[in-house]
Amino acid sequence: MGITPADWSEHYTQGRGFRRLGNEEKTLLVEHAPAPEGGRALDVGCGTGEMSVYLASLGYEVDAVDLADSALARARKDHPDASVRWLRLDIERDDPAPLDDTLLYDLVVFRLSVAFLNDRTRVLHALGRRLREV
Numbered sequence: 001m002g003i004t005p006a007d008w009s010e011h012y013t014q015g016r017g018f019r020r021l022g023n024e025e026k027t028l029l030v031e032h033a034p035a036p037e038g039g040r041a042l043d044v045g046c047g048t049g050e051m052s053v054y055l056a057s058l059g060y061e062v063d064a065v066d067l068a069d070s071a072l073a074r075a076r077k078d079h080p081d082a083s084v085r086w087l088r089l090d091i092e093r094d095d096p097a098p099l100d101d102t103l104l105y106d107l108v109v110f111r112l113s114v115a116f117l118n119d120r121t122r123v124l125h126a127l128g129r130r131l132r133e134v
Contacts, residue, residue: 040061042107044127045065046064046066047066049064049072049075056082063084065099066087067090091123092118
């Protein structure tokens with residue numbers, strides 16, 4: 001079965017995380033994914049929220065999802081003033097209703113999380129249908 005939601009919660013409860021968002025990543029986002037007026041972004045597997053907060057600083061309205069309650073608790077604690085909507089959601093198994101089918105995204109990011117998906121094709125296709133056409 002791989003890594004479970006309980007495993008992820010334990011990971012974050014123990015104070016662990018992942019590689020920090022680097023300047024090279026930030027530069028790439030600014031150059032290749034500037035926020036359009038009223039732009040929306042979805043950060044899948046947001047962990048402690050570093051990418052989510054950075055996207056919000058660029059002007060995106062951000063929905064940040066993770067399946068680990070402890071990750072979201074740390075994100076809320078570490079970024080109390082962030083204009084990010086933190087959502088507990090297992091993107092592979094849960095009802096995606098909290099993402100609101102009536103709103104489309106301009107950007108979907110999976111920073112360090114896509115490798116942990118069991119059914120990448122299905123998830124990526126489903127989220128692809130939530131992208132706004134350019």
